[in-house]
Amino acid sequence: MSKIRCQYCHEYIDSSDYPAHEDEHLKLRSDGQQNEYVTLPPEERVEGDLEGVPTVYLHTKCGHATGMPDEITRSYLKNPYLYLADATFCTGCGKHVPLRECVWTETGEDLQSHIDRLRAEKPELRPGIFMRMLVAVVKMFQ
Ligand SMILES: [Zn+2]
Ligand SMILES: [Zn+2]
Incomplete structure (x- = not known):
């Protein structure tokens, strides 16, 4: 079965499960903020000191x-x-x-x-x- 890399948590998810998985990320928290935002996978982010x-x-x-x-x-x-x-x-x-x-x-x-x-x-x-x-x-x- 093919897998999709989630753009929120960057786990590999079965493509048939992906819509439900993505919905979980997009649910609004009680304060109105999205659960999570799209981010780059950890290995592609800027590393090191954010000074x-x-x-x-x-x-x-x-x-x-x-x-x-x-x-x-x-x-x-x-x-x-x-x-x-x-x-x-x-x-x-x-x-x-x-x-x-x-x-x-x-x-x-x-x-x-x-x-x-x-x-x-x-x-x-x-x-x-x-x-x-x-x-x-x-x-x-x-
Ligand atoms: Zn995810
Ligand atoms: Zn304001």
Whole structure:
């Protein structure tokens, strides 16, 4: 039987079991945050010290600070195109908010400018036009 590598936990799952498995990851927790986010497999993430990398962001509209999980930081540093929705979870609002409304407490830079800068450094990873259209469609329905 063929197996699919889960993009959340990176286990190999039988393809017939995969839809139910993925559903478990996508269930919303009681605080509204997804159980887990897509990340790069551990061996593909940025390794080593994250010194100098900002990890806590402030949502300027509500004033709440939220910590960025380590595995997400290590994934987007490697591939800044991984989270194309340009939104992040605010624990104060209990929902996803635009990156533009959030600033890093460490650097004062807004998250959108930060990710745009990282993307500009890695144009070779830019997804094809089809992926970007798909994301645009998904955003329309959010
Ligand atoms: Zn999984
Ligand atoms: Zn908020």
